[in-house]
Amino acid sequence: MSPLVSHLNLYDIANVKGVVADLSHCNTPAQVAGFTGPEELGDGLKGVDLVVIPAGVPRKPGMTRDDLFNINAGIVKSLVEAVADNCPNAWIHIISNPVNSMVPIAAEVLKKKGVYDPKKLFGVTTLDIVRANTFVAEKKGLRLIEVDVPVIGGHAGITILPLLSKTKPACEFTQEEIEKLTDRIQNGGTEVVEAKAGAGSATLSMAYASARFVESSLRALDGDSDVYECTYVQSELTELPYFASRVKLGKKGVEGFATSDLENLSPFEKEGLEKLKPELKASIDKGIAFANK
Numbered sequence: 001m002s003p004l005v006s007h008l009n010l011y012d013i014a015n016v017k018g019v020v021a022d023l024s025h026c027n028t029p030a031q032v033a034g035f036t037g038p039e040e041l042g043d044g045l046k047g048v049d050l051v052v053i054p055a056g057v058p059r060k061p062g063m064t065r066d067d068l069f070n071i072n073a074g075i076v077k078s079l080v081e082a083v084a085d086n087c088p089n090a091w092i093h094i095i096s097n098p099v100n101s102m103v104p105i106a107a108e109v110l111k112k113k114g115v116y117d118p119k120k121l122f123g124v125t126t127l128d129i130v131r132a133n134t135f136v137a138e139k140k141g142l143r144l145i146e147v148d149v150p151v152i153g154g155h156a157g158i159t160i161l162p163l164l165s166k167t168k169p170a171c172e173f174t175q176e177e178i179e180k181l182t183d184r185i186q187n188g189g190t191e192v193v194e195a196k197a198g199a200g201s202a203t204l205s206m207a208y209a210s211a212r213f214v215e216s217s218l219r220a221l222d223g224d225s226d227v228y229e230c231t232y233v234q235s236e237l238t239e240l241p242y243f244a245s246r247v248k249l250g251k252k253g254v255e256g257f258a259t260s261d262l263e264n265l266s267p268f269e270k271e272g273l274e275k276l277k278p279e280l281k282a283s284i285d286k287g288i289a290f291a292n293k
């Protein structure tokens with residue numbers, strides 16, 4: 001739907017043809033093409049500016065995102081190797097879970113290939129912002145269009161840390177509201193997994209969130225100088241090497257970090273930040289170890 005998409009290349013190991021035929025009937029400027037199987041992957045990536053990786057398996061009820069590590073790590077690794085070989089300058093959006101580990105894996109793969117640019121590798125956490133905005137607007141009776149809640153940390157359970165004290169428009173929350181909203185935002189993915197009862201995890205809201213992040217990225221690539229999004233990237237904001245926070249996007253990728261989001265946190269948020277660090281660090285270390293084994 002975005003006028004900024006000139007070509008849309010779709011890749012999968014099967015069933016691409018039907019999706020291509022279906023999408024190609026939309027009267028939008030995007031030229032849709034399909035690529036099936038590893039032998040066609042390189043052609044699908046050549047000349048591409050932005051790659052979105054939602055590949056892999058979803059959770060079933062009772063599973064954590066980390067339970068997907070063993071299957072999804074190998075899939076993401078081989079896709080990123082192909083990106084490095086065929087479109088080394090492309091921006092990469094990683095949706096595959098566990099995002100907290102997949103981004104470090106991708107970074108290690110790109111480093112080995114000598115093409116790592118930390119400004120162009122992103123873990124997609126937009127759905128956490130989408131959820132936070134929706135739940136806060138509902139709770140406070142605000143106009144959705146105006147609500148903006150930054151979410152920092154990572155993309156799993158307690159590593160998802162909504163900064164309700166930084167909500168725009170500014171609003172007051174009781175301690176009970178803060179705890180309930182934080183818990184719902186942190187477990188939004190699980191809410192969908194349980195409702196789907198074995199048939200997968202969020203796909204439609206994730207597609208909506210990913211479309212927002214792609215659109216923002218393409219606007220930045222196109223020269224818009226006023227693009228900010230929360231995303232999980234290489235970071236020096238904390239002692240952790242990867243961390244989600246609001247960044248400024250520009251033509252070359254991450255152009256800056258909205259450091260003020262981490263200033264003057266509430267005591268609840270400060271505690272949440274300290275609590276998430278060991279879990280996020282373990283996920284990062286697990287990804288790095290996998291990529292280097």
Ligand code: LMR
Nearest residue numbers: 059097127189190201202
């Ligand atoms: C989500 O947040 O909905 C996704 O990360 C999928 C999941 O497993 O929760």
